[in-house]
Amino acid sequence: MFYHAYNGxxxxxxxxxxxxxxTCTGMDTWGSFSLxxxxxxxxxxxxxxxxEFKRAVNLIxxxxxxxxxxxxxxxxxNIRVVGGLLSAHIxxxxxxxxxxxxxxxxxxxxxxxxxxxxxxLLPAFNTATGMPFGTVNLKYGxxxxxxxxxxxxxxxxxxxxxxxxxxxTGDPHFERVALRALDALWKSKSSLKLVGNHINTDTGIWTxxxxxxxxxxxxxxxxxxxxxxxxxxPKLLQQFYEYEEAINKHVRKDDWFMWVSMAKGTVSFPIFQxxxxxxxxVLALLGxxxxxxxxxxxxxxxxxxxxxxxxxxxxxxHETSKDRSGYPLRPEMIESMMYVYRATKDxxxxxxxxxxxxxxxxxxxxPCGYATVKDVNDYTLEDRMESFFLAETTKYLxxxxxxxxxxxxxxxxxxxxQTTSGNCVIDAGGYIFNTEAHPIDPAILYCCSSKKAEDVxxxxxxxxxxxxxxxxxxxxxxxxxxxxxxxxxxDLSLELKEIDLDQEESSFEIEAKIEEEEKRWNNVDxxxxxxxxxxxxxxxxxxxxxxxxIFKFGVEAAESEKIVLLDPKLSTSKTELLERIKVxxxxxxxxxxxxxxxKKQHEAGDFKSNMAxxxxxxxxxxxxxxxQLLRISNSLEIPNMEVIKVQLAxxxxxxxxxxPEVFLEDSCVFLDKTSDSLALxxxxxxxxxxxxxxxxxxxxxxxxxxxxxxxxxxMEELYFNNPPSLSSMDNYPQSLDAVNEFSFSTFRYKLYAExxxxxxxxxxxxxxxxxxxxxxxxxxxxxxxxxxxxxxIHDKYGFVQAKVPEDSKFREVVSTxxxxxxxxxxxxxxxxxxxxxxxxxxxEIEVFIYVYIELRRSSLQRALHLRAEIVKKIRRSLEDKYGFVxxxxxxxxxxxxxxxxxxxxxxxxxxxxxxxxxxxxLYKQLLMIGQMDRYYQ
Numbered sequence: 001m002f003y004h005a006y007n008g009x010x011x012x013x014x015x016x017x018x019x020x021x022x023t024c025t026g027m028d029t030w031g032s033f034s035l036x037x038x039x040x041x042x043x044x045x046x047x048x049x050x051x052e053f054k055r056a057v058n059l060i061x062x063x064x065x066x067x068x069x070x071x072x073x074x075x076x077x078n079i080r081v082v083g084g085l086l087s088a089h090i091x092x093x094x095x096x097x098x099x100x101x102x103x104x105x106x107x108x109x110x111x112x113x114x115x116x117x118x119x120x121l122l123p124a125f126n127t128a129t130g131m132p133f134g135t136v137n138l139k140y141g142x143x144x145x146x147x148x149x150x151x152x153x154x155x156x157x158x159x160x161x162x163x164x165x166x167x168x169t170g171d172p173h174f175e176r177v178a179l180r181a182l183d184a185l186w187k188s189k190s191s192l193k194l195v196g197n198h199i200n201t202d203t204g205i206w207t208x209x210x211x212x213x214x215x216x217x218x219x220x221x222x223x224x225x226x227x228x229x230x231x232x233x234p235k236l237l238q239q240f241y242e243y244e245e246a247i248n249k250h251v252r253k254d255d256w257f258m259w260v261s262m263a264k265g266t267v268s269f270p271i272f273q274x275x276x277x278x279x280x281x282v283l284a285l286l287g288x289x290x291x292x293x294x295x296x297x298x299x300x301x302x303x304x305x306x307x308x309x310x311x312x313x314x315x316x317x318h319e320t321s322k323d324r325s326g327y328p329l330r331p332e333m334i335e336s337m338m339y340v341y342r343a344t345k346d347x348x349x350x351x352x353x354x355x356x357x358x359x360x361x362x363x364x365x366x367p368c369g370y371a372t373v374k375d376v377n378d379y380t381l382e383d384r385m386e387s388f389f390l391a392e393t394t395k396y397l398x399x400x401x402x403x404x405x406x407x408x409x410x411x412x413x414x415x416x417x418q419t420t421s422g423n424c425v426i427d428a429g430g431y432i433f434n435t436e437a438h439p440i441d442p443a444i445l446y447c448c449s450s451k452k453a454e455d456v457x458x459x460x461x462x463x464x465x466x467x468x469x470x471x472x473x474x475x476x477x478x479x480x481x482x483x484x485x486x487x488x489x490x491d492l493s494l495e496l497k498e499i500d501l502d503q504e505e506s507s508f509e510i511e512a513k514i515e516e517e518e519k520r521w522n523n524v525d526x527x528x529x530x531x532x533x534x535x536x537x538x539x540x541x542x543x544x545x546x547x548x549x550i551f552k553f554g555v556e557a558a559e560s561e562k563i564v565l566l567d568p569k570l571s572t573s574k575t576e577l578l579e580r581i582k583v584x585x586x587x588x589x590x591x592x593x594x595x596x597x598x599k600k601q602h603e604a605g606d607f608k609s610n611m612a613x614x615x616x617x618x619x620x621x622x623x624x625x626x627x628q629l630l631r632i633s634n635s636l637e638i639p640n641m642e643v644i645k646v647q648l649a650x651x652x653x654x655x656x657x658x659x660p661e662v663f664l665e666d667s668c669v670f671l672d673k674t675s676d677s678l679a680l681x682x683x684x685x686x687x688x689x690x691x692x693x694x695x696x697x698x699x700x701x702x703x704x705x706x707x708x709x710x711x712x713x714x715m716e717e718l719y720f721n722n723p724p725s726l727s728s729m730d731n732y733p734q735s736l737d738a739v740n741e742f743s744f745s746t747f748r749y750k751l752y753a754e755x756x757x758x759x760x761x762x763x764x765x766x767x768x769x770x771x772x773x774x775x776x777x778x779x780x781x782x783x784x785x786x787x788x789x790x791x792x793i794h795d796k797y798g799f800v801q802a803k804v805p806e807d808s809k810f811r812e813v814v815s816t817x818x819x820x821x822x823x824x825x826x827x828x829x830x831x832x833x834x835x836x837x838x839x840x841x842x843x844e845i846e847v848f849i850y851v852y853i854e855l856r857r858s859s860l861q862r863a864l865h866l867r868a869e870i871v872k873k874i875r876r877s878l879e880d881k882y883g884f885v886x887x888x889x890x891x892x893x894x895x896x897x898x899x900x901x902x903x904x905x906x907x908x909x910x911x912x913x914x915x916x917x918x919x920x921x922l923y924k925q926l927l928m929i930g931q932m933d934r935y936y937q
Contacts, residue, residue: 001357001370002043002394005385008368009036015063021369022383030080030387031072031138033064039080039391041088042438046407047398050095057088061109066116069139074124074132075154077117079219079436080387082161085114086168087438093415093427094406103420106168106448118165118174122723130180130724131155131201141721148202152195156185156220159227159236160434167231167445175231177724179732182227185220186239193246194262195220211262212251214273219435225282230432230442254876255298256315271321272302272313274330278435281336289343296336300352306376307359309333316881320377327373329364329385331392331437338400342408353400392437407431407439414443421452591615777826778802788814793823802827884934889923 013019013026017035044053089110101108123141124132134150158178166175197216198208228236250265259269283292312321341349371381409429424447431439594612601609780793791802878884
């Protein structure tokens with residue numbers, strides 16, 4: 001399937017973006033940079049075609065131009081181009097004899113190309129809210145007339161790719177930009193904790209307020225979950241879980257998800273969208289297997305009805321939606337199958353995927369590829385094969401059936417490489433897929449990140465400062481004499497005493513400063529403050545001559561001759577004074593650090609370093625410029641405002657009159673004289689259109705005549721191409737350290753739980769690691785029995801093996817147990833040690849039985865559960881689909897004349913019958929009289 005489509009693209013469509021599979025030609029769609037080829041790179045590696053991967057990489061590096069003058073989708077370019085190049089760069093380590101840069105995986109040509117494309121997208125994020133525009137020109141930037149309205153997914157689907165670039169290159173710009181956009185979306189959610197579908201990136205106001213998990217929103221939720229796992233950011237996981245709770249409460253109806261009002265939660269569209277099928281996969285990734293399974297099995301109803309998943313499915317009518325009944329070869333259903341199958345090993349998902357493959361082979365295959373299904377009701381086709389068919393659909397299918405693929409590595413194998421950052425362990429699994437199915441190895445991100453260097457530094461510092469004597473617990477009575485003999489209590493507590501002394505001195509200094517500040521505020525003369533505005537404006541201070549690295553915002557502003565920035569009447573509390581002192585202290589500490597840095601640079605021979613001077617200059621410039629700005633803004637006056645208003649209104653009316661315009665690109669004819677005369681404009685219209693242009697055979701269209709000041713703007717004037725400044729964004733520090741901070745002297749350590757680490761775990765600890773050596777009780781059905789010594793029991797969560805000792809009194813009882821009996825086994829969890837066989841279905845642990853076994857048959861329970869499920873579906877169908885009401889009438893009643901005869905069923909016992917319970921006709925007639933025309937019991 002993959003190679004039929006891939007070869008068809010290369011032969012019939014390359015170097016265009018996509019293949020047209022019906023006409024076997026190509027077309028450009030998302031930017032004209034061979035999109036399908038870029039999207040296919042990592043699929044080639046996953047399928048093991050290394051030679052074709054190397055050939056395709058050479059084509060891309062030779063021909064793709066990130067400087068092209070073309071408008072592109074910021075969202076699509078990020079997930080397809082940037083994501084595809086990053087994944088190809090990371091997975092290229094799987095390719096033998098691939099020409100790596102010396103600095104791989106932290107550098108390389110594919111990474112460089114990805115960074116160039118991502119850099120071209122950065123100007124789109126230069127908005128008031130930090131949320132990006134939807135379109136950008138790779139050469140010129142963002143058009144100044146670009147619409148600020150974009151979809152939610154177009155705002156929140158960057159953290160995986162941009163975070164990867166920042167971790168690999170050390171440039172924090174990309175990750176911060178993506179985090180700022182996510183933060184803006186989070187702050188824009190409704191009181192129900194729902195988000196809409198489209199938002200104005202300039203104002204942060206929602207323009208489409210329908211909330212759901214489908215088109216326009218889907219990958220925002222996906223990136224919160226995956227970005228939190230990939231970059232170790234618990235805050236993103238916390239946001240996802242809060243959204244999930246709100247979605248289950250307001251959007252979810254049974255196991256379907258509607259579109260609702262983000263403000264009220266009322267249903268607006270009872271529609272299932274095929275893009276929503278990603279949701280079970282994300283839940284499975286986070287360990288919510290039961291919920292993911294239930295939702296995915298519900299979605300299978302649609303596939304059984306049509307063979308493939310239509311774009312929109314009307315839930316009340318059980319039919320496709322008009323004009324949205326196609327299947328563009330989407331991967332979301334298969335994606336979730338892969339995740340859920342990896343978690344459950346249930347062959348149901350393999351059978352369902354095989355059915356989809358068969359449907360695509362019979363219904364979408366063409367001589368050169370696979371075509372979009374225009375309508376799943378009759379399988380009419382459309383002449384398009386999007387690049388995600390090779391990037392996602394075929395890849396997820398391949399990974400679903402190839403259980404031994406390196407992508408599925410569970411950490412049992414890995415690779416040790418040497419880099420400029422030191423030794424790194426990579427290829428151990430745990431790959432995170434972006435929304436275009438491009439996998440990222442988190443180990444490689446950590447290898448190249450500054451966090452690794454920090455962790456190595458922590459470990460080295462710990463080793464250097466390790467005090468083996470400090471490991472001794474001096475409270476141990478056996479070691480008490482050692483303490484008395486070798487240690488002096490005063491010496492041991494000297495450091496603590498110094499700390500206490502520093503705290504006392506600091507407290508004394510703060511109290512003294514508070515008293516001083518109170519006196520200064522109380523002595524402020526309001527008349528002096530008012531008259532200070534009349535004094536001549538002082539020049540900016542000579543910053544180079546000032547050596548004292550102190551800059552006090554609050555105190556100096558009060559005495560400034562420029563302007564009073566802070567009202568003394570509003571700032572007289574000790575709390576505010578303490579806050580000012582704290583700010584001043586932090587600024588001074590910053591300057592001291594900068595001074596220390598300059599000193600080290602000077603000692604190393606770099607005498608140009610002047611960081612401390614730059615900081616002082618910046619702070620004083622801010623103070624001076626803001627004072628000037630406030631003073632000037634208070635005295636601004638606009639003369640003749642009414643006259644200007646009249647002229648503007650008149651010119652607007654005149655310019656609305658049509659005039660001739662030469663039909664030439666980026667040009668028009670200028671008038672020699674400007675005028676606001678309506679009569680002159682009409683006269684010129686007649687002269688130019690009837691006598692000048694027509695006589696010279698010049699094509700023109702009716703439109704405004706250009707004035708000199710109305711010249712066509714240049715491309716540079718039409719676009720802005722500046723990325724957002726780092727100084728305008730929060731730092732968003734990583735809140736989870738890979739290395740714990742701990743002290744052996746007190747055995748206190750930094751708990752991962754305090755960092756919300758539990759949010760970053762997709763599965764709980766293994767049974768062995770959690771309970772080894774502990775007495776436990778396990779429940780389940782008997783799956784296998786060997787020699788009356790080994791019992792394998794199972795439930796929906798997995799398998800466990802129990803071993804019965806040879807001398808156990810339970811041997812005789814075990815011999816009577818039958819398959820599928822329900823067991824409760826109590827024993828001690830034991831590790832298999834060196835004899836562990838990870839390929840056994842029971843994993844790495846066993847339970848050693850020594851207490852007792854309880855037996856109970858399960859056939860009745862299965863029957864009851866089956867009956868309950870059937871009744872539940874009957875009720876749901878009658879009530880939700882047909883509007884019936886369930887009623888309860890007496891089962892036993894006196895015989896009434898004219899009543900229906902009882903319905904009897906013969907039994908296996910001769911002469912015995914069963915009678916179905918039946919209410920007398922009287923109750924039914926009463927219900928009908930009461931206008932209950934649809935009821936059931």
